[in-house]
Amino acid sequence: MSVIFDVLELETIDKDIFRGSVVPSNFKRTFGGQVAAQALVAATNTIEDKAVHSLHGYFVGPGDARKPTVFLVERIRDGRSFASRQVRAIQDGETIFVMQASFHRTDDRGIEHSDLMREVPAPEAVTMDMDQIPKSSRVVLEEWSDWDIRKVADEDFKHNPYTASQQVVWFKSKTKLPDDPTFHVCTLAYMSDMTLLHSSLVPHPNHPVQMASLDHAMWFLRPFRADEWLLYDQVSPSAHAGRALTHGRIFNQQGDLVAVTTQEGLTRTLAQGKAEIPIAGLDNSEDSPNQVG
Template identity: 45%
Template sequence: MTDSLTDLLDLEDLDADLFRGRPADTSRPRVYGGQVAAQALMAAVRTVDPDYVTHSLHSYFLLPGDTAVPIIYDVERLRDGRSFATRRVVARQHGRPIYYLTASFQRPEEGFDHQDVMPEVPSPEEGVDMIALMVAGGAPEADALAKEWSALDARHLGTSLRGLPEDKAHPARARMWIRINERLSDDPVDHLAAFTFASDMSLLGATLSAHRTNPAKVQMASLDHTIWFHRPFRADEWWLYDQVSPSAQGGRGLAHARVFTQDGLLVATVAQEGLIRPR
Protein backbone atom coordinates (compact mmCIF):
# COMPACT_ATOMS: atom_id res chain seq x y z
CA MET A 1 0.00 0.00 0.00
CA THR A 2 1.96 3.05 1.20
CA ASP A 3 5.21 1.09 0.86
CA SER A 4 4.38 0.40 -2.77
CA LEU A 5 3.82 4.13 -3.37
CA THR A 6 7.11 5.01 -1.66
CA ASP A 7 8.91 2.43 -3.81
CA LEU A 8 7.23 3.79 -6.95
CA LEU A 9 8.54 7.30 -6.20
CA ASP A 10 12.11 6.13 -5.41
CA LEU A 11 13.86 6.69 -8.73
CA GLU A 12 16.95 4.93 -9.99
CA ASP A 13 19.96 7.14 -10.84
CA LEU A 14 21.23 6.32 -14.33
CA ASP A 15 23.62 9.21 -15.02
CA ALA A 16 23.99 12.90 -14.24
CA ASP A 17 20.44 14.36 -14.25
CA LEU A 18 19.04 11.13 -15.74
CA PHE A 19 16.68 8.85 -13.80
CA ARG A 20 14.48 5.81 -14.28
CA GLY A 21 11.07 5.29 -12.68
CA ARG A 22 9.70 1.78 -12.25
CA PRO A 23 6.26 0.91 -13.64
CA ALA A 24 3.32 0.51 -11.30
CA ASP A 25 1.68 -2.85 -10.68
CA THR A 26 -1.55 -2.15 -12.56
CA SER A 27 -3.96 -3.71 -15.04
CA ARG A 28 -4.87 -0.35 -16.58
CA PRO A 29 -3.94 0.22 -20.24
CA ARG A 30 -2.04 3.48 -19.65
CA VAL A 31 0.10 5.07 -16.94
CA TYR A 32 -1.84 7.03 -14.31
CA GLY A 33 -1.04 10.73 -14.74
CA GLY A 34 -0.33 11.28 -11.06
CA GLN A 35 2.42 8.66 -11.22
CA VAL A 36 4.38 10.29 -14.02
CA ALA A 37 3.89 13.76 -12.48
CA ALA A 38 5.14 12.63 -9.07
CA GLN A 39 8.11 10.74 -10.51
CA ALA A 40 9.06 13.72 -12.69
CA LEU A 41 8.91 16.00 -9.65
CA MET A 42 11.17 13.63 -7.72
CA ALA A 43 13.65 13.68 -10.61
CA ALA A 44 13.70 17.49 -10.57
CA VAL A 45 14.12 17.61 -6.78
CA ARG A 46 17.15 15.28 -7.01
CA THR A 47 19.03 17.98 -8.96
CA VAL A 48 18.27 20.97 -6.69
CA ASP A 49 20.10 22.17 -3.58
CA PRO A 50 18.05 21.01 -0.53
CA ASP A 51 17.96 24.61 0.75
CA TYR A 52 15.33 25.25 -1.97
CA VAL A 53 11.74 24.01 -1.73
CA THR A 54 9.27 23.28 -4.53
CA HIS A 55 6.74 26.09 -4.97
CA SER A 56 5.15 25.19 -8.31
CA LEU A 57 5.03 22.74 -11.19
CA HIS A 58 3.47 23.09 -14.63
CA SER A 59 3.15 20.15 -16.97
CA TYR A 60 1.67 18.64 -20.13
CA PHE A 61 0.67 15.06 -20.85
CA LEU A 62 1.71 14.31 -24.45
CA LEU A 63 1.15 10.58 -25.00
CA PRO A 64 -0.39 7.73 -23.00
CA GLY A 65 2.30 5.99 -20.96
CA ASP A 66 3.04 2.28 -21.41
CA THR A 67 2.42 0.49 -18.09
CA ALA A 68 4.70 -2.41 -19.01
CA VAL A 69 8.02 -0.55 -19.17
CA PRO A 70 9.92 1.96 -16.98
CA ILE A 71 9.90 5.70 -17.68
CA ILE A 72 13.13 7.64 -18.26
CA TYR A 73 13.31 11.16 -16.76
CA ASP A 74 15.83 13.60 -18.26
CA VAL A 75 16.32 16.79 -16.20
CA GLU A 76 17.52 20.09 -17.68
CA ARG A 77 18.90 22.70 -15.26
CA LEU A 78 17.37 25.92 -16.57
CA ARG A 79 18.35 28.24 -13.73
CA ASP A 80 20.14 28.33 -10.36
CA GLY A 81 19.67 31.78 -8.82
CA ARG A 82 20.10 33.17 -5.33
CA SER A 83 16.34 32.94 -4.60
CA PHE A 84 14.92 30.61 -7.26
CA ALA A 85 15.91 27.54 -9.24
CA THR A 86 14.12 26.08 -12.26
CA ARG A 87 14.18 22.61 -13.79
CA ARG A 88 12.59 21.12 -16.89
CA VAL A 89 11.95 17.38 -17.04
CA VAL A 90 11.05 15.29 -20.07
CA ALA A 91 9.63 11.81 -19.45
CA ARG A 92 10.34 9.32 -22.25
CA GLN A 93 9.27 5.83 -23.24
CA HIS A 94 10.22 3.97 -26.42
CA GLY A 95 12.37 6.96 -27.40
CA ARG A 96 9.44 9.41 -27.41
CA PRO A 97 8.48 12.14 -24.92
CA ILE A 98 5.23 11.33 -23.13
CA TYR A 99 5.23 14.17 -20.54
CA TYR A 100 6.93 17.51 -19.89
CA LEU A 101 7.23 19.18 -16.50
CA THR A 102 8.71 22.52 -15.45
CA ALA A 103 9.25 22.95 -11.71
CA SER A 104 10.29 26.05 -9.79
CA PHE A 105 12.04 26.07 -6.42
CA GLN A 106 12.54 28.89 -3.92
CA ARG A 107 14.79 29.47 -0.96
CA PRO A 108 12.32 30.04 1.94
CA GLU A 109 11.81 33.67 2.99
CA GLU A 110 9.38 35.83 4.97
CA GLY A 111 6.74 37.97 3.25
CA PHE A 112 3.10 39.05 3.09
CA ASP A 113 0.65 36.37 4.23
CA HIS A 114 -3.08 35.88 3.57
CA GLN A 115 -5.35 33.07 2.41
CA ASP A 116 -8.94 32.12 1.55
CA VAL A 117 -11.14 30.86 4.36
CA MET A 118 -11.82 27.14 4.31
CA PRO A 119 -15.49 26.30 3.61
CA GLU A 120 -17.56 24.57 6.25
CA VAL A 121 -17.69 20.89 5.33
CA PRO A 122 -18.47 17.55 7.01
CA SER A 123 -15.59 15.68 8.61
CA PRO A 124 -13.72 12.93 6.74
CA GLU A 125 -15.51 10.34 8.86
CA GLU A 126 -18.82 11.59 7.44
CA GLY A 127 -17.64 11.15 3.85
CA VAL A 128 -18.19 8.11 1.62
CA ASP A 129 -15.29 5.90 0.57
CA MET A 130 -14.46 7.10 -2.94
CA ILE A 131 -13.36 3.74 -4.34
CA ALA A 132 -16.42 1.96 -2.94
CA LEU A 133 -18.58 4.65 -4.51
CA MET A 134 -16.89 4.17 -7.90
CA VAL A 135 -17.29 0.40 -7.75
CA ALA A 136 -20.96 0.68 -6.73
CA GLY A 137 -21.59 3.17 -9.53
CA GLY A 138 -20.06 0.92 -12.19
CA ALA A 139 -17.29 3.41 -13.02
CA PRO A 140 -14.94 2.19 -15.78
CA GLU A 141 -11.71 0.67 -14.45
CA ALA A 142 -12.99 0.97 -10.87
CA ASP A 143 -11.36 -2.29 -9.76
CA ALA A 144 -8.06 -1.41 -11.44
CA LEU A 145 -8.09 2.06 -9.88
CA ALA A 146 -8.82 0.57 -6.46
CA LYS A 147 -5.57 -1.37 -6.76
CA GLU A 148 -3.57 1.54 -8.19
CA TRP A 149 -4.85 3.96 -5.54
CA SER A 150 -4.52 1.50 -2.65
CA ALA A 151 -2.18 3.90 -0.80
CA LEU A 152 -4.88 6.60 -0.75
CA ASP A 153 -7.83 7.09 1.59
CA ALA A 154 -10.40 9.29 -0.18
CA ARG A 155 -13.77 10.29 1.29
CA HIS A 156 -16.34 11.76 -1.10
CA LEU A 157 -18.43 14.66 0.30
CA GLY A 158 -20.58 15.44 -2.74
CA THR A 159 -20.89 17.21 -6.07
CA SER A 160 -23.10 19.92 -7.54
CA LEU A 161 -25.66 17.27 -8.53
CA ARG A 162 -25.75 15.46 -5.22
CA GLY A 163 -24.60 16.32 -1.72
CA LEU A 164 -23.38 19.92 -2.00
CA PRO A 165 -25.56 23.00 -1.42
CA GLU A 166 -26.60 24.87 -4.57
CA ASP A 167 -24.19 27.57 -5.74
CA LYS A 168 -25.51 29.34 -8.84
CA ALA A 169 -22.16 31.09 -9.35
CA HIS A 170 -20.34 27.74 -9.60
CA PRO A 171 -22.48 25.07 -11.29
CA ALA A 172 -19.77 22.37 -11.33
CA ARG A 173 -18.21 21.52 -7.96
CA ALA A 174 -16.90 18.50 -6.06
CA ARG A 175 -15.41 18.04 -2.60
CA MET A 176 -13.53 15.22 -0.95
CA TRP A 177 -11.07 14.51 1.85
CA ILE A 178 -7.87 12.66 0.90
CA ARG A 179 -4.81 11.37 2.75
CA ILE A 180 -2.09 8.78 2.29
CA ASN A 181 -3.45 5.95 4.39
CA GLU A 182 -0.24 5.05 6.23
CA ARG A 183 2.48 7.17 7.83
CA LEU A 184 5.14 8.61 5.54
CA SER A 185 8.63 9.69 6.57
CA ASP A 186 9.23 13.21 7.89
CA ASP A 187 10.99 14.25 4.67
CA PRO A 188 8.87 17.08 3.15
CA VAL A 189 9.79 15.91 -0.36
CA ASP A 190 8.01 12.59 0.24
CA HIS A 191 4.84 14.49 1.13
CA LEU A 192 5.01 16.76 -1.94
CA ALA A 193 5.51 13.78 -4.24
CA ALA A 194 2.76 11.71 -2.60
CA PHE A 195 0.38 14.67 -2.82
CA THR A 196 1.27 15.15 -6.49
CA PHE A 197 0.47 11.48 -7.08
CA ALA A 198 -2.96 11.88 -5.44
CA SER A 199 -3.79 15.25 -6.98
CA ASP A 200 -4.71 13.78 -10.39
CA MET A 201 -7.38 11.43 -9.09
CA SER A 202 -10.66 13.40 -9.36
CA LEU A 203 -10.35 16.72 -11.19
CA LEU A 204 -11.88 15.52 -14.45
CA GLY A 205 -14.77 14.11 -12.45
CA ALA A 206 -15.36 17.63 -11.15
CA THR A 207 -15.67 18.92 -14.71
CA LEU A 208 -18.55 16.48 -15.27
CA SER A 209 -20.30 17.27 -11.99
CA ALA A 210 -22.76 19.68 -13.61
CA HIS A 211 -23.81 17.10 -16.20
CA ARG A 212 -26.02 14.07 -15.71
CA THR A 213 -23.90 11.65 -17.69
CA ASN A 214 -22.45 8.20 -17.16
CA PRO A 215 -18.61 8.48 -16.92
CA ALA A 216 -18.40 5.19 -18.83
CA LYS A 217 -19.77 7.06 -21.84
CA VAL A 218 -17.11 9.80 -21.67
CA GLN A 219 -13.54 9.56 -22.98
CA MET A 220 -11.40 11.22 -20.29
CA ALA A 221 -7.68 12.05 -20.27
CA SER A 222 -5.59 14.65 -18.47
CA LEU A 223 -4.04 17.19 -20.85
CA ASP A 224 -2.12 19.41 -18.43
CA HIS A 225 -1.57 19.68 -14.68
CA THR A 226 -0.37 22.53 -12.47
CA ILE A 227 0.27 22.74 -8.73
CA TRP A 228 1.23 25.73 -6.58
CA PHE A 229 2.53 24.75 -3.14
CA HIS A 230 1.79 27.50 -0.62
CA ARG A 231 2.64 26.11 2.81
CA PRO A 232 4.21 22.91 4.22
CA PHE A 233 1.81 20.07 5.10
CA ARG A 234 1.71 16.32 5.55
CA ALA A 235 0.09 14.29 2.79
CA ASP A 236 -0.61 11.48 5.29
CA GLU A 237 -2.99 13.71 7.25
CA TRP A 238 -6.43 14.69 5.91
CA TRP A 239 -6.60 17.46 3.32
CA LEU A 240 -9.72 18.85 1.72
CA TYR A 241 -9.87 18.85 -2.09
CA ASP A 242 -12.30 21.70 -2.82
CA GLN A 243 -12.79 21.49 -6.59
CA VAL A 244 -14.55 23.87 -8.99
CA SER A 245 -14.88 23.60 -12.76
CA PRO A 246 -15.40 27.10 -14.20
CA SER A 247 -15.77 25.94 -17.80
CA ALA A 248 -16.32 22.97 -20.09
CA GLN A 249 -16.39 23.34 -23.88
CA GLY A 250 -15.05 21.82 -27.08
CA GLY A 251 -14.54 18.39 -25.54
CA ARG A 252 -12.35 19.85 -22.78
CA GLY A 253 -13.05 20.65 -19.13
CA LEU A 254 -11.10 22.89 -16.76
CA ALA A 255 -10.99 22.35 -13.00
CA HIS A 256 -9.10 23.99 -10.17
CA ALA A 257 -8.95 23.03 -6.53
CA ARG A 258 -8.05 24.63 -3.23
CA VAL A 259 -6.33 22.31 -0.78
CA PHE A 260 -6.91 22.83 2.95
CA THR A 261 -5.68 20.96 6.00
CA GLN A 262 -8.25 20.01 8.66
CA ASP A 263 -7.35 23.07 10.72
CA GLY A 264 -8.13 25.39 7.79
CA LEU A 265 -4.66 26.12 6.39
CA LEU A 266 -4.58 26.68 2.62
CA VAL A 267 -1.57 24.62 1.54
CA ALA A 268 -1.85 24.24 -2.25
CA THR A 269 -3.81 25.13 -5.37
CA VAL A 270 -4.20 22.71 -8.28
CA ALA A 271 -5.45 23.29 -11.84
CA GLN A 272 -6.03 20.85 -14.67
CA GLU A 273 -7.60 20.79 -18.13
CA GLY A 274 -8.58 17.47 -19.60
CA LEU A 275 -10.36 15.75 -22.41
CA ILE A 276 -14.03 14.99 -21.63
CA ARG A 277 -15.28 13.80 -25.01
CA PRO A 278 -18.66 12.07 -25.23
CA ARG A 279 -18.14 8.61 -26.76
Protein backbone atom coordinates in the same frame (compact mmCIF):
# COMPACT_ATOMS: atom_id res chain seq x y z
CA MET B 1 4.13 -0.96 2.01
CA SER B 2 2.21 1.66 0.03
CA VAL B 3 2.75 1.85 -3.74
CA ILE B 4 3.88 5.47 -3.32
CA PHE B 5 7.25 4.26 -2.02
CA ASP B 6 7.84 2.41 -5.31
CA VAL B 7 6.56 5.36 -7.35
CA LEU B 8 8.93 7.87 -5.72
CA GLU B 9 12.01 5.60 -5.73
CA LEU B 10 13.95 6.56 -8.86
CA GLU B 11 17.15 4.93 -10.09
CA THR B 12 20.00 7.30 -10.93
CA ILE B 13 21.33 6.42 -14.39
CA ASP B 14 23.78 9.30 -14.82
CA LYS B 15 24.02 12.95 -13.84
CA ASP B 16 20.50 14.42 -14.15
CA ILE B 17 19.14 11.17 -15.68
CA PHE B 18 16.77 8.98 -13.68
CA ARG B 19 14.54 5.98 -14.28
CA GLY B 20 11.22 5.09 -12.70
CA SER B 21 10.43 1.38 -12.50
CA VAL B 22 7.18 -0.24 -13.60
CA VAL B 23 4.44 0.10 -11.00
CA PRO B 24 1.77 -2.65 -11.23
CA SER B 25 -1.49 -1.20 -12.57
CA ASN B 26 -4.84 -2.32 -13.96
CA PHE B 27 -4.68 0.52 -16.50
CA LYS B 28 -3.10 0.36 -19.95
CA ARG B 29 -2.00 3.96 -19.72
CA THR B 30 0.25 5.30 -17.01
CA PHE B 31 -1.58 7.26 -14.32
CA GLY B 32 -0.83 10.94 -14.93
CA GLY B 33 -0.15 11.64 -11.27
CA GLN B 34 2.54 8.97 -11.28
CA VAL B 35 4.46 10.56 -14.16
CA ALA B 36 4.13 14.04 -12.64
CA ALA B 37 5.28 12.85 -9.22
CA GLN B 38 8.28 11.00 -10.64
CA ALA B 39 9.25 13.99 -12.77
CA LEU B 40 9.13 16.14 -9.64
CA VAL B 41 11.30 13.65 -7.74
CA ALA B 42 13.83 13.77 -10.59
CA ALA B 43 13.88 17.58 -10.45
CA THR B 44 14.22 17.71 -6.65
CA ASN B 45 17.17 15.31 -6.83
CA THR B 46 19.12 18.10 -8.54
CA ILE B 47 18.22 20.85 -6.04
CA GLU B 48 19.81 21.92 -2.75
CA ASP B 49 18.57 24.38 -0.12
CA LYS B 50 15.28 25.18 -1.89
CA ALA B 51 11.76 23.73 -2.01
CA VAL B 52 9.44 23.41 -4.98
CA HIS B 53 6.71 26.03 -5.08
CA SER B 54 5.19 25.39 -8.51
CA LEU B 55 5.13 22.99 -11.42
CA HIS B 56 3.57 23.07 -14.88
CA GLY B 57 3.34 19.93 -16.97
CA TYR B 58 1.96 18.72 -20.30
CA PHE B 59 1.04 15.14 -21.13
CA VAL B 60 2.21 15.07 -24.74
CA GLY B 61 2.18 11.35 -25.53
CA PRO B 62 0.65 8.08 -24.36
CA GLY B 63 2.40 6.43 -21.43
CA ASP B 64 2.50 2.62 -21.23
CA ALA B 65 1.96 1.41 -17.66
CA ARG B 66 3.91 -1.78 -18.44
CA LYS B 67 7.15 0.05 -19.25
CA PRO B 68 9.66 2.01 -17.14
CA THR B 69 10.08 5.73 -17.73
CA VAL B 70 13.33 7.68 -18.07
CA PHE B 71 13.49 11.26 -16.79
CA LEU B 72 15.94 13.80 -18.20
CA VAL B 73 16.49 16.92 -16.07
CA GLU B 74 17.72 20.20 -17.55
CA ARG B 75 19.11 22.78 -15.12
CA ILE B 76 17.56 25.99 -16.43
CA ARG B 77 18.65 28.34 -13.64
CA ASP B 78 20.26 28.30 -10.19
CA GLY B 79 19.87 31.64 -8.43
CA ARG B 80 20.18 32.77 -4.83
CA SER B 81 16.41 32.78 -4.22
CA PHE B 82 15.00 30.67 -7.07
CA ALA B 83 16.01 27.70 -9.19
CA SER B 84 14.29 26.29 -12.28
CA ARG B 85 14.30 22.84 -13.82
CA GLN B 86 12.80 21.27 -16.92
CA VAL B 87 12.10 17.53 -17.00
CA ARG B 88 11.23 15.26 -19.93
CA ALA B 89 9.70 11.85 -19.29
CA ILE B 90 10.61 9.36 -22.03
CA GLN B 91 9.44 5.89 -23.07
CA ASP B 92 10.78 4.08 -26.16
CA GLY B 93 12.64 7.22 -27.17
CA GLU B 94 9.47 9.32 -27.25
CA THR B 95 8.60 12.14 -24.86
CA ILE B 96 5.34 11.47 -23.00
CA PHE B 97 5.45 14.32 -20.45
CA VAL B 98 7.22 17.66 -20.11
CA MET B 99 7.38 19.57 -16.84
CA GLN B 100 8.88 22.82 -15.63
CA ALA B 101 9.31 23.27 -11.89
CA SER B 102 10.39 26.28 -9.86
CA PHE B 103 12.10 26.14 -6.45
CA HIS B 104 12.32 28.89 -3.86
CA ARG B 105 14.39 29.36 -0.71
CA THR B 106 12.38 28.56 2.40
CA ASP B 107 13.35 31.50 4.61
CA ASP B 108 11.82 34.40 2.64
CA ARG B 109 9.27 36.61 4.40
CA GLY B 110 6.39 38.75 3.09
CA ILE B 111 2.67 39.47 3.27
CA GLU B 112 0.28 36.77 4.50
CA HIS B 113 -3.34 35.93 3.56
CA SER B 114 -5.37 32.91 2.52
CA ASP B 115 -8.80 31.78 1.34
CA LEU B 116 -10.96 30.03 3.89
CA MET B 117 -11.95 26.39 3.72
CA ARG B 118 -15.66 25.82 3.11
CA GLU B 119 -17.72 24.13 5.83
CA VAL B 120 -18.07 20.40 5.18
CA PRO B 121 -18.56 17.28 7.30
CA ALA B 122 -15.43 15.89 8.92
CA PRO B 123 -13.86 13.03 6.94
CA GLU B 124 -14.80 10.53 9.63
CA ALA B 125 -18.47 11.44 9.07
CA VAL B 126 -18.31 10.85 5.30
CA THR B 127 -19.29 7.39 4.04
CA MET B 128 -19.52 6.20 0.45
CA ASP B 129 -21.97 3.60 -0.82
CA MET B 130 -19.92 1.68 -3.38
CA ASP B 131 -23.09 0.24 -4.92
CA GLN B 132 -24.13 3.78 -5.91
CA ILE B 133 -20.81 4.63 -7.55
CA PRO B 134 -20.49 4.21 -11.35
CA LYS B 135 -18.45 1.20 -12.47
CA SER B 136 -15.72 3.38 -13.97
CA SER B 137 -15.30 5.20 -10.65
CA ARG B 138 -15.17 1.91 -8.75
CA VAL B 139 -12.35 0.71 -11.00
CA VAL B 140 -10.43 3.90 -10.29
CA LEU B 141 -10.94 3.62 -6.51
CA GLU B 142 -9.76 0.00 -6.59
CA GLU B 143 -6.61 1.15 -8.40
CA TRP B 144 -6.05 3.72 -5.64
CA SER B 145 -6.61 1.34 -2.73
CA ASP B 146 -3.60 2.78 -0.85
CA TRP B 147 -5.49 6.04 -0.44
CA ASP B 148 -8.52 6.87 1.69
CA ILE B 149 -10.75 8.87 -0.67
CA ARG B 150 -14.15 10.13 0.53
CA LYS B 151 -16.34 12.27 -1.70
CA VAL B 152 -18.61 14.61 0.25
CA ALA B 153 -22.26 14.23 -0.79
CA ASP B 154 -23.59 17.14 -2.86
CA GLU B 155 -26.25 17.92 -0.26
CA ASP B 156 -23.66 18.16 2.55
CA PHE B 157 -21.91 21.35 1.45
CA LYS B 158 -23.04 24.80 0.36
CA HIS B 159 -22.73 25.32 -3.39
CA ASN B 160 -21.52 28.44 -5.14
CA PRO B 161 -24.40 29.39 -7.49
CA TYR B 162 -21.95 30.98 -9.94
CA THR B 163 -19.84 27.84 -10.37
CA ALA B 164 -20.91 25.43 -13.11
CA SER B 165 -19.56 22.23 -11.57
CA GLN B 166 -18.14 21.52 -8.13
CA GLN B 167 -17.30 18.65 -5.81
CA VAL B 168 -15.45 18.20 -2.52
CA VAL B 169 -13.27 15.24 -1.62
CA TRP B 170 -11.36 14.27 1.53
CA PHE B 171 -8.25 12.18 0.90
CA LYS B 172 -5.03 10.96 2.53
CA SER B 173 -2.50 8.17 2.39
CA LYS B 174 -3.54 5.14 4.43
CA THR B 175 0.14 4.46 5.14
CA LYS B 176 2.23 6.63 7.43
CA LEU B 177 4.83 8.40 5.31
CA PRO B 178 8.38 9.56 6.16
CA ASP B 179 8.84 12.95 7.81
CA ASP B 180 10.77 14.33 4.82
CA PRO B 181 8.70 17.33 3.52
CA THR B 182 9.83 16.65 -0.06
CA PHE B 183 8.33 13.17 0.12
CA HIS B 184 4.95 14.67 1.07
CA VAL B 185 5.14 17.26 -1.73
CA CYS B 186 5.88 14.60 -4.34
CA THR B 187 3.15 12.40 -2.88
CA LEU B 188 0.64 15.23 -3.24
CA ALA B 189 1.72 15.71 -6.85
CA TYR B 190 0.72 12.06 -7.34
CA MET B 191 -2.55 12.46 -5.41
CA SER B 192 -3.54 15.74 -7.04
CA ASP B 193 -4.50 13.99 -10.29
CA MET B 194 -6.98 11.80 -8.39
CA THR B 195 -10.65 12.74 -8.93
CA LEU B 196 -9.87 16.25 -10.23
CA LEU B 197 -11.00 15.73 -13.82
CA HIS B 198 -14.08 13.89 -12.54
CA SER B 199 -15.27 17.20 -11.07
CA SER B 200 -16.24 18.20 -14.62
CA LEU B 201 -18.78 15.34 -14.77
CA VAL B 202 -20.93 16.46 -11.83
CA PRO B 203 -23.59 18.17 -14.05
CA HIS B 204 -23.44 15.24 -16.51
CA PRO B 205 -23.79 12.09 -14.38
CA ASN B 206 -25.07 9.85 -17.18
CA HIS B 207 -22.94 11.11 -20.05
CA PRO B 208 -20.19 8.57 -20.92
CA VAL B 209 -16.89 10.23 -21.76
CA GLN B 210 -13.36 9.29 -22.70
CA MET B 211 -11.10 10.97 -20.14
CA ALA B 212 -7.40 11.76 -20.05
CA SER B 213 -5.22 14.42 -18.44
CA LEU B 214 -3.84 16.95 -20.93
CA ASP B 215 -1.93 19.31 -18.66
CA HIS B 216 -1.45 19.85 -14.95
CA ALA B 217 -0.22 22.76 -12.83
CA MET B 218 0.36 22.98 -9.08
CA TRP B 219 1.39 25.60 -6.57
CA PHE B 220 2.63 24.47 -3.15
CA LEU B 221 1.78 27.16 -0.61
CA ARG B 222 2.30 25.85 2.93
CA PRO B 223 3.72 22.76 4.68
CA PHE B 224 1.43 19.72 5.02
CA ARG B 225 1.42 15.96 5.46
CA ALA B 226 -0.09 13.72 2.79
CA ASP B 227 -0.82 11.03 5.40
CA GLU B 228 -3.17 13.41 7.23
CA TRP B 229 -6.61 14.40 5.93
CA LEU B 230 -6.62 16.93 3.11
CA LEU B 231 -9.74 18.55 1.65
CA TYR B 232 -9.75 18.81 -2.16
CA ASP B 233 -12.23 21.54 -3.11
CA GLN B 234 -12.74 21.14 -6.87
CA VAL B 235 -14.59 23.14 -9.52
CA SER B 236 -14.85 22.92 -13.30
CA PRO B 237 -15.34 26.40 -14.78
CA SER B 238 -15.85 25.16 -18.33
CA ALA B 239 -16.35 22.11 -20.53
CA HIS B 240 -16.43 22.56 -24.32
CA ALA B 241 -15.30 20.85 -27.53
CA GLY B 242 -14.25 17.64 -25.80
CA ARG B 243 -12.11 19.33 -23.14
CA ALA B 244 -12.84 20.39 -19.55
CA LEU B 245 -10.98 22.83 -17.35
CA THR B 246 -10.76 21.96 -13.67
CA HIS B 247 -9.36 23.76 -10.63
CA GLY B 248 -8.74 22.58 -7.09
CA ARG B 249 -7.80 24.08 -3.76
CA ILE B 250 -6.28 21.75 -1.17
CA PHE B 251 -6.65 22.47 2.56
CA ASN B 252 -5.40 20.61 5.60
CA GLN B 253 -7.91 19.69 8.29
CA GLN B 254 -7.01 22.83 10.25
CA GLY B 255 -8.25 24.95 7.31
CA ASP B 256 -4.86 26.07 5.96
CA LEU B 257 -4.67 26.39 2.17
CA VAL B 258 -1.65 24.22 1.33
CA ALA B 259 -1.81 23.81 -2.47
CA VAL B 260 -3.70 24.83 -5.59
CA THR B 261 -4.09 22.85 -8.83
CA THR B 262 -5.37 23.56 -12.33
CA GLN B 263 -5.85 20.92 -15.00
CA GLU B 264 -7.35 20.62 -18.46
CA GLY B 265 -8.45 17.18 -19.55
CA LEU B 266 -10.05 15.32 -22.39
CA THR B 267 -13.78 14.79 -21.85
CA ARG B 268 -14.75 13.54 -25.30
CA THR B 269 -18.15 11.89 -25.77
CA LEU B 270 -17.47 8.16 -25.71
CA ALA B 271 -17.89 6.29 -28.99
CA GLN B 272 -20.44 3.49 -28.94
CA GLY B 273 -18.95 0.17 -27.85
CA LYS B 274 -15.89 1.72 -26.24
CA ALA B 275 -14.97 1.48 -22.56
CA GLU B 276 -14.57 4.62 -20.44
CA ILE B 277 -11.25 3.53 -18.94
CA PRO B 278 -8.62 1.51 -20.86
CA ILE B 279 -8.01 -1.61 -18.74
CA ALA B 280 -5.02 -3.87 -19.32
CA GLY B 281 -5.95 -7.10 -21.08
CA LEU B 282 -9.11 -5.70 -22.70
CA ASP B 283 -9.33 -4.66 -26.34
CA ASN B 284 -12.69 -2.90 -26.26
CA SER B 285 -11.37 0.46 -25.11
CA GLU B 286 -10.04 3.28 -27.24
CA ASP B 287 -6.54 4.22 -26.21
CA SER B 288 -6.39 7.57 -24.45
CA PRO B 289 -4.12 10.06 -26.21
CA ASN B 290 -2.25 10.76 -23.04
CA GLN B 291 -2.46 9.59 -19.44
CA VAL B 292 -5.23 8.15 -17.31
CA GLY B 293 -6.54 11.07 -15.24
